[in-house]
Amino acid sequence: MATIDKPKYKVIGTRPIRHDGVDKVTGRAQYGADIKLSGMIYGALLRSPHAHARIKNVDTSRALAVTGVRAIVTSADLPEQGDRVVELGEGAVNMRHLTANVLAREKVLYKGHAIAAVAADNIHIAQEAVKLIDVEFELLTPLLDVQEAMRVDAPILNDEIRTESFGSAPAAQDSQPTNVAKHFIFEKGDLAAGLAEADLIVEREFDTATVHQGYIEPHNATVHWNADGKITVWMSTQGSFSARHQTAELLKVPISSVKVVPMEIGGGFGGKISVYLPPVAALLSKKSGHPVQLVMSRTDVFEATGPTPGSHMRMKLGVTKDGRLTAGAAWIAFEAGAYTGSPVGAACMCVFSCYDLPHGRVEGFDVCVNKPRSNAYRAPGSTHVAFAIETLVDEICEKLEIDPAEFRLKNAATEGTRRVDGPVFSRIGMKETVEAIKNSEHYRSSLEGKCRGRGIASGFWFNAGLRSSVSATVNPDGTVSLVEGSTDIGGSRASIAMQLAETLGITAEEVIPSVVDTDSVGYTDVTGGSRVTFSTGIAAIKAAEDIQSQLLQRAALLWEMDVSCVRYEDGAVVGPDGQSLSFKELAAKLNATGGAVIGRGTSTGEVNQAGAYGTHCVDVEVDPELGKVQILRYTAAQDVGTAIHPSYVEGQIQGGVVQGIGWALNEEYWYDGEGEMRNATYLDYRIPTCYDVPMIDTIIVEVPDPQHPYGVRGAGEVPICPPPAAIANAIHDAIGVRMEQLPMSPPRLLEEILKK
Amino acid sequence: MSGKRIVSVSINGNPTEFLCEPRQTLLEVLRNTLNMTGTKEGCSNGNCGACTVVVDGRPVVSCLVLAVEVEGAEIHTIEGVTCGVEMDEVQSAFLEGAALQCGICTPGFIVQAEALLAQNPAPTEDDIRFYLAGNLCRCTGYDKIVRAVQAAAKKRQSVS
Amino acid sequence: MPRVFIPPAIKTLTNDQAVVMTSGKSIREVIDDLEKMFPGVRQRLIDGDELRPGIAVTVNGNVTSLGLLQRLDNDAEVHFLPAVGGG
DSSP, X not given: OBSSOOOOOSSTTOOOOOTTHHHHHHTXXXXXXGOOOTTOEEEEEEEOXXXXXXXXXXXXXXXXXXXXXXXXXXXXXXXXXTTOEEEOSSSEEEHHHHHHHHSOXXXXXXXXXXXXXXXXXXXXXXXXXXXXXXXXXXXXXXXOOHHHHHSTTSOOSOTTOOOEETTSOOOOTTSOOOSEEEEEEEEESOHHHHHHHOSEEEEEEEEEOOBOOOOSSOOEEEEEEOTTSOEEEEEOOSOHHXXXXXXXXXXXXXXXXXXXXXXXXXXXXXXXXXXXXXXXXXXXXXXXXXXXEEXXXXXXXXXXXXXXXXXXXXXXXXXXXXXOEEEEEEEEEEEEESSSOOTHHHHHHHTTTTBOXXXXXXXXXXXXXXXXXXXXXXXXXXHHHHHHHHHHHHHHHHHHTOOHHHHHHHHBOOTTOBOTTSOBOOSOOHHHHHXXXXXXXXXXXXXXXXXXXXXXXXXXXXXXXXXXXXXXXEOXXXXXXXXXXXXXXXXXXXXXXXXXXXXXXXXXXXXXXXXXXXXXXXXXXXXXXXXXXXXXXXXXXXXXXXXXXXXXXXXXXXXXXXXXXXXXXXXXXXXXXXXXXXXXXXXXTTGGGTSOOEEEEEEESOSOOOOEEEEEEEEEEEETTTTEEEEEXXXXXXXXXXXXXXXXXXXXXXXXXXXXXXXXXXOOOOBOTXXXXXXXXXXXXXXXXXXXXXXEEEEEEXXXXXXXXXXXXXXXXXGGSSHHHHHHHHHHHHHSOOOOEEOOOHHHHHHHHHHO | OTTOEEEEEEETTEEEEEEEOTTOBHHHIIIIIXXXXXXXXXXXXXXXXXXXXXXXXXXXXXXXXXXXXXXXXXXXXXXXXXXXXXXXXXXXXHHHTTOOSSOSSHHHHHHHHHHHHHHOSSOOHHHHHHHTTTSOOSSSOSHHHHHHHHHHHHHHHHHO | OOEEEOXXXXXXXXXTOSEEEOOOSXXXXXXHHHHHHSTTHHHHHEETTEEOTTEEEEETTEEOTTGGGOBOOTTOXXXXXXXXXOO
C-alpha cells in the first residue's frame, strides 16, 4: 500500500519474467563449481582438527610423493602482510588476519582452520594426499564463551591484539594483549536522569548462539595463473571487485593482474564477501601450471567460513506508566571468532533504532574466541539486538497493559528522531509498518486454542548506498544491452533492467542485462547491504538519461534543428511541430547518424538510503510436553520505498522471515568442550524445510525514499530482524514463558517450561 | 585406469555409457564425467536435495548413489525436463511465480516436483510440503515454490 | 558553521562538549578546525591522510564515501561512526 500518491509507472511495479530465468529452471545456468577449463585440476584443503593450537611443523613430503599430486601450498607461499589495514569496500580489514585466516601461520584458531592445500589430477587423489600431510601441533586451551574470553586472565588468541576503543588513542604497545579487540560507546542525553523519570524499568540478559547463513551453494573458486602473470578467478561471490582487491592484496600482485569472473551465485546473505579460496587456488595454479578448482564441502562451509556471532547482551528500558519510553541501556558482546571484525558496531547502532528514545547508552565489545571468524549475515547485528529489545518492549506492554502495536506507534522513530548513535533520521517508515500490521486481517483476527499465542516485533536496517557502475548500449532493434557488475543473488538484474526500461520508456523485455567481470564494467561495490536495487538502479537510471541526451542529439540531426528544440517524452523523441520518433525507430537509425549510442552511469556513494523497517506478526502453537513450536500464521509488513518487481520484493521478505524462523527455533552451532562443532551438516544444523513453515504473507508498505528517483528502499536484509523476537513474544503469549536465549529450540524451551 | 567399470544406463531417454571408479557417486559422474552440471551439489550427504535425480521412477539424492549402482537404470535429470525449447508446466510456473532467487536449489525442486505430480496429480498444500521437505531452499522461504507447484498441478490437470 | 558531534571517547579532549560548532567547507577542514581548538583530536580520527580504518563519517545523516573530501554546507551536521557493512 502506498502512503503517498504513487506515480503511474509503466514497468515499475509489474512482474516480468526474470531475464536469467530460463537458464535457472533448465539447469543451464553456470555456477562456480560448474565451470570446466581445459587442463583443470582439483584441489583439497588440510584443515585443523584442533580449535586452538600452535603449529610447530608442517611436513608435506609424503603428500607430494603421491602419484597425481601436482602442487602443495602452505602459508609460507603467501606473502607477509604485516599489520596493514586495507579498505576493502565494505569495511577495513587487517591483512595479517585475513591472510592467516586463508592459510594459518603460527597458530590455528578454530577447528577447520585451513593449513595447507593440495592440487591433484582428481578430487579423490587430492583428498587422499591431504591426509598424508603431517602437522605437529602444540595444543592450547580453546576459548568458546564470549564472557570467558573477556576475562583479564583468559588465554589469548592473538598476541598482537589490543583493545581499540572507537575514537580513543591507540593502546600503548607495551599494554597487555587481549581478546577484546574493539570497544564502542554511544550516548544520548543523560541515562541516569532518563531512568529516574521512569515508572517502570525492565531489564534482562540474553544469549544467542552462533548461526550460519546456510546458503545452499558452497564456496568455490577456479583460478588460472597464466604464463603472462594474469590471474583469472571464476568464483561464487557477492562482490567481484572486492574479491579482486582482496585476492590481489593477499598475493601482493597488481590489482589489474587479477580478473574476477562472477559465476551465478547460489546464495550469499553476507557470507560470500570475504575470500577464502581464490588466493589458495591461485598459488596452486602458479605452482602446477594448471587451472585449479577448489570447492568447499558442506562441513568446511560450517566450520571454516563466516557465521554470524554468538552474543551475550544486557538490556534495560525505562518507561512512564502511560507507555512513553524515557531511557535505554544496552551492553552487547559479540563473538568475533578467531579474528576481530564482528558487526557489534552495527548492533550498537541498531539496538534502539525503532524508537524515539530521549536518553540512551550503548556499549559494545568485539571479542575473539576459538570459532570461525564471523562475517555478515543479513542485517548483521540487528537481529540479535531486535530479539532483546523487542522482548523487553513486549514485557512493558504486558505489565502496563498496553497494546503492543499502540506502544510502538506511540514511541516510533520518525523523520527527525535523533538516533542514540547520533544522526537524525530522514524519511522512514517505522510507523507505517506498525500501522500495516495493526490494521491487518491477521492482527485483527482472533486466535483460539490451547497453548496458542500471538506476538509482534519490529526491526530496522540501515541499507547501504556505496558505488556502482553500468553501461548500456542501444541495439539496432530498439533493445538495450545493459552491462553491470552487481552479482545477482535474488533477481536484481531484472529490477535494474526495469528501472532502465522505465526511464527510457521501453519494456523490461527490451533490456538485456548481463553481469560481467571486473575488466568489463566500472567499479561496483558488493551485492549486499540491500544496496543493489537502490544504487545500481541509480546508475542504470543515469545511464538511461545519458542515452536520452544522446538520442536527442541524433533526432536533432535527423530533423535538422537545434537540440534545444527537441525533448524526450514517453519513450520517444518529440519535435516542436509534432514530429516524433520512438525509441525503436531512432535505434534503427543510429549507425546512420554517427554510430553507437552508449549510456554511462555511476552511483557515487554520496547518496545514501534512509533505512528500512519491518514489523511482523506471528501466531504459534507450543507443545508444552515437547517444547516444540509450530508456526501457524505469519504476516510481515515492510517498508520497501517503491517495489520495483513486487514478486522479488515479496520473495526477499519471505526468505528473510524463514531464515529468522530458523534462527529463532532451531539453528545453532553446537560446540563440544574441545571446540568442535558437532552438528556441521544440514541434518543436524537444521534449517527450516518447507514442511516446517506455512505460507508467509507479506504486506508491501511504500514510503518512498526521497534519495532515489523512484523511491526505492533496499528490501533484502531487514526481514530477518523481527522474527526471533516476534516468535519469542508469541511463545510468551501462548504459555507465559519468556525466552532469553536463541535458539528457542525444543530442549531449551522445555527446560524453561519445566522451571515454571 | 585399473578398477574402472563401464556402466550402461539411459539418461533422459538416451542410451549412455560411461567409465567410472567404484567410489564415484552418480552425482560426480553426471557433473564431471558427463558434463551434465544441471544437477547441483549442496552438501554431499543427502540432506539438501540439490542433487535430486530420478532413477527408475524414484527420486533419489544422487550424492548418495554410487555410479556403479545404476547399471541398466533409467535416469532422469533436470536436463531432460524441457521438451525442446518449450518450458513444461512446472518450469513455467516457477518462472511466472518467481519461485526462485539464487536458483541453486531449483533443479532439485523441479525434478522432485515432477516426481510428485507424476505420482499425485492433485496434491494438497500439505502433500506438496511433505513431499518437498527433503529439498532445502534458503532464499525463498518456500512460499512461492509451493504456489508454483500448485499452479503447475492445476495447469496440467486442466490440459488433460 | 558545521556542527560536529563528538564521539564519547573524544569528549575527554573537548572539555566534555558533545557538540562543537566548527568552521570548514570539507570534513578535512572541520577536523583541522577541531584540532586547533582541541589538540589531539585529529590523531583520534585521522591516520596518515585518511580517516582511520573503521571510521565512517555522516553528513546530515548520509554516510559519505568521500571521507575527508566531502564538502559541507554551512548548516551541516557531522557524525563519526563505526563503518557498517551489510550482508
